[in-house]
Amino acid sequence: xxxxxxxxxxxxxxxxxxxxxxxxxxxxxxxxxxxxxxxxxxxxxxxxxxxxxxxxxxxxxxxxxxxxxxxxxxxxxxxxxxxxxxxxxxxxxxxxxxxxxxxxxxxxxxxxxxxxxxxxxxxxxxxxxxxxxxxxxxxxxxxxxxxxxxxxxxxxxxxxxxxxxxxxxxxxxxxxxxxxxxxxxxxxxxxxxxxxxxxxxxxxxxxxxxxxxxxxxxxxxxxxxxxxxxxxxxxxxxxxxxxxxxxxxxxxxxxxxxxxxxxxxxxxxx
Numbered sequence: 717x718x719x720x721x722x723x724x725x726x727x728x729x730x731x732x733x734x735x736x737x738x739x740x741x742x743x744x745x746x747x748x749x750x751x752x753x754x755x756x757x758x759x760x761x762x763x764x765x766x767x768x769x770x771x772x773x774x775x776x777x778x779x780x781x782x783x784x785x786x787x788x789x790x791x792x793x794x795x796x797x798x799x800x801x802x803x804x805x806x807x808x809x810x811x812x813x814x815x816x817x818x819x820x821x822x823x824x825x826x827x828x829x830x831x832x833x834x835x836x837x838x839x840x841x842x843x844x845x846x847x848x849x850x851x852x853x854x855x856x857x858x859x860x861x862x863x864x865x866x867x868x869x870x871x872x873x874x875x876x877x878x879x880x881x882x883x884x885x886x887x888x889x890x891x892x893x894x895x896x897x898x899x900x901x902x903x904x905x906x907x908x909x910x911x912x913x914x915x916x917x918x919x920x921x922x923x924x925x926x927x928x929x930x931x932x933x934x935x936x937x938x939x940x941x942x943x944x945x946x947x948x949x950x951x952x953x954x955x956x957x958x959x960x961x962x963x964x965x966x967x968x969x970x971x972x973x974x975x976x977x978x979x980x981x982x983x984x985x986x
Contacts, residue, residue: 724762770841777801807835807836808836834867834969838927852931860923864921867923867972868920871976871978874980888905931961
């Protein structure tokens with residue numbers, strides 16, 4: 717199979733071709749946008765399908781976990797058998813503990829639905845790259861940049877909403893007293909403002925590129941080994957791929973929690 721071939725594109729080639737062509741025409745029309753190094757690229761919906769598969773799986777897992785709340789313990793005691801609800805429960809607990817260590821228990825509880833959903837979505841997508849015939853949605857810049865921009869917008873909006881103009885004062889650097897008169901002014905704002913703006917813009921870029929690079933490289937390595945020697949030899953590489961999927965999920969989620977925690981902090985006096 718090619719780089720954009722999956723089980724659903726191979727088993728339903730005609731349907732998938734019509735769907736892709738229809739979507740491509742509706743997005744780009746009859747002309748393709750090109751400029752300088754941005755040439756014509758292969759348009760594909762396989763990553764959208766991978767994201768939809770992840771969403772469907774997460775809905776199914778959430779419904780399975782919800783069934784445990786109707787038992788005798790009503791969800792207080794974790795499931796005894798290591799099945800999907802127990803796995804989901806352990807994953808969410810680990811995400812909550814990591815968030816609580818960074819932003820405190822109160823904020824961790826408030827933001828667990830967002831952080832937990834983000835971590836689950838990224839992890840399930842990463843794992844798809846280890847399943848023969850599937851592609852992870854996180855090995856493309858489009859998906860990762862959308863997630864990173866969402867985090868960027870949320871933590872900045874939350875920072876302004878929580879701290880008001882004190883949050884924007886962080887962009888101006890430290891304030892110094894003006895002639896012992898008790899008035900403080902950020903004298904270095906002309907230097908600190910562009911630095912802070914560039915550093916904040918670099919956050920979604922680094923988040924998306926880091927996740928895409930690692931997942932794309934891991935998927936390529938596992939795919940190449942499967943083609944060369946399909947029996948036994950790919951197992952160590954797949955185990956390494958599981959580790960990469962976990963690490964990249966932790967890195968993206970942890971950095972998102974850190975950015976959110978920094979935005980929630982009360983600004984110092986400037």
